[in-house]
Amino acid sequence: MTLWAKLFKINKKSIDFIPPGRWVDLHSHILPGVDDGAQTLEKSLEMIRYASETGITHIVATPHYSDLFPTPPKKREAALKLLKEAVCDAGISIKIIGGWEISFTDVHIKRILNGEDFGISGSRNYTLVELPNGINKASVIEGFFSLMIEGTKIILAHPERNSLIQQDIDLIKELRFREVKIQVDAESIVGVHGPTAKKIAFELLKRDEVDSLSSDAHSLSGYKNYKKACEIVNNNFGKEIINKIINDVPSSIAGIK
Amino acid sequence: MENNSGILENNQKDVKERDFRMYARILLKYAPLIIGITITTTAIAFIYSVMATEVYEAKTMLRIERGSMKVLPGLDNAFYSGGRDYDFFQTQIKLFRSRSLIRAMLNELTSMKTPFSPEGATTEEQKINAFLGKVRVKPVPRSQLVHLCVEDGSPEKAALYANTLAKMYIQQSVDGKMSIVKHYGEWFDSQATAHERVIREREEDFKKFRQDNNIVELNIDLTASKDTLKRLQSQLNDLEKKIAGNDNLGDIKKFELEQAKAEMQEEIKRKKDRIIELDNLSAQYNSFKKKILAAQNYYTILLSRAEEWTSTKDEFDPRNINVIDKAKPPTRPIKPRKTVNVLFGMIFGMILGVGIAFFIEYLDDTIKSPTDVENFLKVPFLGLIPTVSSTQDLAAIEGIVENQPKGTIAENYRAIRTNILFSSDRPVRQLVVTSTGPSEGKTTTAINIAEVMARAGDKTLIIDADMRRPRIHKVITLEGDEKGLSNYLTGNATLDEIIHKSPIETLFVIPAGPIPPNPVEILNSPRLKILLDKMSERYDRIIIDTPPVIAVTDAAILARMADGVIFTVCGGRAHRDIVKRGINGLMKVGGHVFGVILNNVNIYRASYYDYYYYNYYRYAYGYGYREKKVDKKKRKKDSNKKNKDTSQL
Structure with missing residues (x-):
């Protein structure tokens, strides 16, 4: 964004962002002590409290399942249980849903194909998949196909941060044509992930190719940025779009009625 | 779509x-x-x-007026040819560069004992040309002012030249006009002299005419003749009366009288003739007289003009060109x-x-970016390995996955693994890793791919089929003695003897063994096929490191037997055509090329495509840039430490 545009934006009267009655965050690293997200239960609760105050009603806890963070499923179950109870005890009215963020590598894909469930619980087999660095288009198409033919539905996590998508944004259109859902990170909108990610995120919003705007929060600042991003999207793209990407589509993905 | x-x-x-x-x-x-x-x-x-050498420019300012000569009305045009002011001004400016002026000026300089003698100019013409190169005339627009600029290596000389040129210019201009003035004076003189002569000649002619015709003065002569005639006629009348009144006069007397009468009549007749003659001559006479008069009149005018000229010519001021500012030696050079x-x-x-x-x-036709791979080689791009910071030595790179399983380069190798396994419909059990030229990173790539595959849980075997420069046994620490491929192919070892365990549980190694003198012959042995078949039964993945394709046919032999080939290309060093030839060569013998791994890509200085990678590295994993930097520093420290450790060992 140019300086002029920035100045112009300041002068422009912003439209108040009113959180919808239902607000589903499909991507968060909120589970304590499993990956590079919240490290302690206190940190998790702090994040959840802030999220609740912001107006978020559902959080899908999606710990990494990757080479860097091979979270064991049992560990996740324990953390999930712990957090759910803590939230209940604290009297916060947020619903925590179990999920995963699967790294798209042959090892992890094979595990899904072997019948392990990494989907969002409650959804009809929707799985959050992130593309690792250096992947090529052919393997994305091939790998996604092998997953989908087995009945796994794919939510593509933060494509705007991936080098492959950044150099070939039209790939998103092709993937959406194959029923892949697109999840954009709030922090990309704010600019935390650099100018290119921000540019691509805005372009995807402009093309109306975003299905979910989620926090991908690793800490409290993640939720602060989530709120900021929603305000930015609300200002630039309007109420309908924001409602669609934080309420309508994420709700139907997560199977929330 | x-x-x-x-x-x-x-x-x-x-x-x-x-x-x-x-x-x-x-x-x-x-x-x-x-x-x-x-x-x-x-x-x-x-x-x-x-x-x-410094060049100075001295500048003198002149004012060129279109002055007029008041001496003789209508004489202005004689001095200033051309009517319009502009033409006049241009003419004056051009005159500054006239060769005659420069010549005069050079003479003047010589006489001033400061001769102008530029280098390499011997003849006068050369000197003039040299000087012309130094002179510039810059009229000040919409004024009568002209800047006369002269360049020279010495500021004093520049000023001297400028001033002398201006002086000579003015002098020449004045001289020119004075010569005209002088010319007019002379003209008057010669005209007067000429006319004096004409008058004299005409008077001579008149005199002669009068002598010839016996005329003193026409009118006087005529009057005198007429008077005489009158007197004669009255005398005749008297005589006739006398004759008529005196009848009684004697015959003698009468005769005398008659005779006198006849004489008188004769005399009258003569006078009458003379009068007619004089009348006839009067036209000629008057013409002579008028001519003389005219000449005299003109002469008078000439004399009076000449008089006027002599008395006023001293008051004439031909200096219509003035120096406004004299040139001073410039303090600063212009060049x-x-x-x-x-x-x-x-x-x-x-x-x-x-x-x-x-x-x-x-x-530069080297392959530098993934785009180059797709555009020129027309084979799938399997991934890139960025250049590792220069402080890390080769050994560190080769164990990259082993050393830093969570680093970005390990991440790249895992992506390459995914790409290899997913982007082809063929079975991926036996993989030949090769390159076109030596030192493009084959062995490093082969080891790292084998390692990521082993770490993914596949039972992996890496075979060092580079029996020319075997290196795997140097990189991977092996247990037991180093019997290898050559031992088996020559029938000197069993399969179990040549398969070595590695530090990674699922990774097994067949080293090259002793270097044979004839690797191609050994590779052509039927035992190779047996080896590969047997190994395929035992292992999930077999990675085969081979010599480069451009020099020897080893890789081609293996490529024909294996499921496919992975080409390692060193970014910025491998030439398109050579890589293309290598790939085509393998395809010709029936090898399948899975794709290209681009090695040694400088992500901080690479092409547009890698620009994204650059961004990716900067912003990867959402921890922001600063932490990343700290990471890098730490890693550097670590690697330095490691280097120290190894050197101590």
């Missing part, structure tokens, strides 16, 4: 953006070169400016113009540098 045109438009926009980025990349890549050339040319320009020269040097250097950069880029 439903909206093809939209995609097309986007593509075109993309292409433009890519072009722009490509140019930006080239400029960035060759920035040191461009800056170097710019600095060099700037320095040259500066040194030239400092070393070059060399340091700022201009340095600026020019800089701009020229920049243009030259950019030109050279683009030319080198144009000549």
